[in-house]
Amino acid sequence: MAKVKTKWVCQNCGYETAxxxxxxxxxxxxxxxxxxxxxxxxKSAINTVFDDNPVCLINExxxxxxxxxxTGFEEFDRVLGGGLVQGSLVLLAGDPxxxxxxxxxxxxxxxxxxxKKLLYVCAEESGSQVKLRAKRLNVNSDNLYVYSQTNLEAVxxxxxxxxxxxxxxxxxQSIYTSNITSSSGSVSQIRECTNALMDIAKNKNITVVVxxxxxxxxxxxxxxxxxxxxxxxxxxxxxxxxxxxxxxSIKNRFGSTNExxxxxxxxxxxxxxxxxxxxFMKERTDNATPGSVIIATNEGTRALLVEVQALVGATSYPSxxxxxxxxxxxxxxxxxxVLEKRIGLNLSKHDVYVNVIGGIEIDEPAADLxxxxxxxxxxxDVVVDGNCVIIGExxxxxxxxxxxxxxxxxxxxxxxxxxxxxxxxxxxxxSNEFDIEIIQVPRLMDAITACVSKRNN
Ligand code: TYD
Ligand code: MG
Numbered sequence: 001m002a003k004v005k006t007k008w009v010c011q012n013c014g015y016e017t018a019x020x021x022x023x024x025x026x027x028x029x030x031x032x033x034x035x036x037x038x039x040x041x042x043k044s045a046i047n048t049v050f051d052d053n054p055v056c057l058i059n060e061x062x063x064x065x066x067x068x069x070x071t072g073f074e075e076f077d078r079v080l081g082g083g084l085v086q087g088s089l090v091l092l093a094g095d096p097x098x099x100x101x102x103x104x105x106x107x108x109x110x111x112x113x114x115x116k117k118l119l120y121v122c123a124e125e126s127g128s129q130v131k132l133r134a135k136r137l138n139v140n141s142d143n144l145y146v147y148s149q150t151n152l153e154a155v156x157x158x159x160x161x162x163x164x165x166x167x168x169x170x171x172x173q174s175i176y177t178s179n180i181t182s183s184s185g186s187v188s189q190i191r192e193c194t195n196a197l198m199d200i201a202k203n204k205n206i207t208v209v210v211x212x213x214x215x216x217x218x219x220x221x222x223x224x225x226x227x228x229x230x231x232x233x234x235x236x237x238x239x240x241x242x243x244x245x246x247x248x249s250i251k252n253r254f255g256s257t258n259e260x261x262x263x264x265x266x267x268x269x270x271x272x273x274x275x276x277x278x279x280f281m282k283e284r285t286d287n288a289t290p291g292s293v294i295i296a297t298n299e300g301t302r303a304l305l306v307e308v309q310a311l312v313g314a315t316s317y318p319s320x321x322x323x324x325x326x327x328x329x330x331x332x333x334x335x336x337x338v339l340e341k342r343i344g345l346n347l348s349k350h351d352v353y354v355n356v357i358g359g360i361e362i363d364e365p366a367a368d369l370x371x372x373x374x375x376x377x378x379x380x381d382v383v384v385d386g387n388c389v390i391i392g393e394x395x396x397x398x399x400x401x402x403x404x405x406x407x408x409x410x411x412x413x414x415x416x417x418x419x420x421x422x423x424x425x426x427x428x429x430x431s432n433e434f435d436i437e438i439i440q441v442p443r444l445m446d447a448i449t450a451c452v453s454k455r456n457n
Contacts, residue, residue, distance in 0.1 A: 008033040014187045036182040066254055069166070069207065072110020075262060075272045076103075078300070079234060079247045081255015084111075084166070087205040088254065089198050091172075091226060093212040094236035099245055099265055100211050101170055102137065103236060105130070106269050109139030111166060117143045119164035123150045123174035137269040150184065152177040152193050156200070164206060169197065171211040172226070194229050227251060238265075239359045244279060245270065246359060259300035277305035277416055280358040288386035290455060291378030294418070295370030296391050296409035297362050303405065303412035305389060307357040308367065310374035315351045326356025327371060328363060335372050335394065342398030342444055345379055365393035366403035369422070369447055377452060388420040388451045389413035398444045400424040407432055422447050 008017050010033050015026035023030050068083035077083050084090060094100050101122075108118050122130050127148045134140065145162055149155055152175055159167065169175055176184035177192050194210065201208045212226060214235075227233050231253045238245040247261035262276040273279050281294070291310040296303050308326075315321065324332040332354055339345045354371055356362055369392035373384050384390065391409050393401040402424045403409070410421050414436045421434075425442040441447040 005038040006035050007038045009036050009182075009187055011187050014191060034186070036180075036186065036188055068254075069111065069116065070114070071107045072113070073107065073261070073263075073272055074274070076107060076247060078259045079249045079261040080232065081249075081252055081259075084207050084209070085231070085254045086165075086207055087201050088231040089194075089201045089208045089210065089229075090232040090234065091210050091212055091230045092234050092236060093214055095240065096213050097240055098236055098238060099263075099270060100236050101125075102133070102265070102269050103245075103247075103263070104168055104170060104209060104211060105134055105139055106137055108144055108166075108168060109134070109137065109141060112141035112143035115143065116166060117145070117162065117164045118166040118168065119145045119147060119155075119158065119162055120168045120170065121147050121149055121155050121175070122170050123148075124171060150175055152196055156196070159200065159204070159206070166207045166209065167197075167200065169208065169210045171213055173213050190226060191229075194226055198229060237359065242359065244273075244358055256300060277303075277412060280304065280306045280360065281416070288383035288455070290381050290383055291374050293370045293374040293377070293384050294389050294413075295362075295367050296389050296413055296421075297360070297367055298364060298403075298405045298409065303409040304360070305412055305416055305418075306360050306362070308370050308374045309355045309357060310371070310378045311353040311355075312347070312350050312375055312378040315349055317351070320347070320349060321351040321353075323351075323353045325354070326359070326361055327354060327367065331365070331368070332371070334396070335368055336375065338394055338396060338398055338444065339372055339376060343376065343448070345376060347375075347379070350379065364403075365401075366391060366409075368392065368394040369400060369444070372444060373447065373452070376448060380452075381455065382452050383455045385420060385451050385453060387418050388422060389418045390422045390447070390451070392422070392424045392441070392447070394444060400441050400443060400447065402426065406430075410434055410436070410438065420451065422451050 008020050010024040012029045012032045013027035015024050020033060024032055067086040070083045071077055092100055108120055112118050127146050130146050147158055172190055172193060173185040175193050176189050180188055180192055182188050197208050197210060200206055232249060233251040234247055234249045236245060236247055243265045245263040245265055249257045262273040263270040264273050293308050294305055295308055296305050322332055336347055336352060340347055352375055370390040372394055373390055377384055391403060393403055395401055406423060407430060413421050414434055418436060420437045422439050422441055425440040439450045441450055
């Protein structure tokens with residue numbers, strides 16, 4: 001019998017080599033190469049995709065509008081850039097148990113209610129498990145086909161038979177193609193299956209939604225391979241022990257990647273949160289506490305109010321700890337440096353922990369001033385007024401810099417009943433009138449004077 005030819009494939013990045021090596025030369029990870037049987041592939045899916053596309057001049061190409069199918073969730077549509085684009089491949093990724101299947105089943109119900117035919121391939125669950133969940137979520141339609149199957153070829157047969165307009169694969173890690181012998185979930189299986197699904201999306205003009213689990217390192221298995229291939233990558237995130245869930249797109253060939261969608265997980269499934277600021281501040285008590293500050297951050301087209309908390313305490317470590325959740329670590333170090341130099345806080349013997357409430361990740365500098373005030377008030381055991389919102393970027397010299405979409409942020413604070421906004425000193429007047437008190441501060445020290453007071457209790 002002829003010897004079976006094998007190759008070694010990096011499970012992190014898909015790098016292939018004939019011999020075993022401990023460290024992947026491509027991504028630098030250790031111990032990620034596994035042996036897989038090399039199969040001579042019959043006609044690869046990817047070779048056939050563009051066969052009948054003629055070469056043409058750019059001037060001769062007609063622009064066709066993408067047909068966008070609403071998902072029935074405004075929050076989901078916003079993240080997708082208006083809806084699911086016909087003939088596109090969307091990857092919905094997230095931790096196991098976060099609610100991906102729930103979201104997609106509810107979305108499937110909404111889409112089927114518009115008279116579209118949808119095939120839901122549940123490779124992880126049996127049909128009756130899906131039915132049970134659908135019953136709980138009140139999803140019920142004559143256009144929704146459920147297929148409990150892990151073999152991709154069988155799925156493709158059913159597509160030809162049922163002719164759905166939307167195909168959902170739950171999940172890409174549990175589906176396999178018989179073309180390759182490696183087990184499902186391996187990089188080569190994922191790559192080959194996604195190739196075939198891309199082929200289906202483009203050639204048959206079927207919208208394909210693929211669910212992918214994120215591994216504990218925070219990557220989708222075979223992450224880079226997958227993200228390159230699909231049109232849209234959406235992450236579904238949140239704290240599993242809390243009910244808030246965020247949808248965030250990190251790649252979108254049809255829309256912006258700044259938008260987030262907010263959901264709340266309840267007994268009857270996921271509910272949209274149209275006013276996320278209210279949700280993020282739900283657990284806040286009326287009493288102002290040292291180290292707690294409300295900031296106005298900007299996510300895509302809307303402003304969001306979120307609470308930032310800091311804890312500062314004497315350290316028992318040789319070098320003090322700096323821990324940040326929801327903001328970038330280096331940003332925190334920079335803010336601490338400015339507080340030490342410009343305000344004179346001596347934090348060199350104190351641990352500093354900063355946490356953004358609600359599982360939100362803030363990557364814009366407009367949160368700087370809020371974070372600085374949270375740290376400073378906790379250190380001095382004073383409070384920022386409870387009805388005050390803080391907006392502003394801090395420069396290394398301790399000056400407060402202007403931020404984008406300032407008026408939208410102030411408007412959000414006013415809408416939620418805040419009475420005061422601390423904002424950067426502006427060179428010109430605000431174009432809108434606001435009902436809340438607006439205090440412009442040129443420097444960090446002025447912000448502290450404007451809104452910090454002794455605690456009452
Ligand atoms: P699921 O969609 O199965 O997660 P994933 O597909 O991402 O692995 O959701 C699992 C969790 O969601 C489970 O812990 C229970 C919770 N859940 C609710 O709170 N309410 C509901 O109506 C449903 C269907 C699930
Ligand atoms: Mg699931």
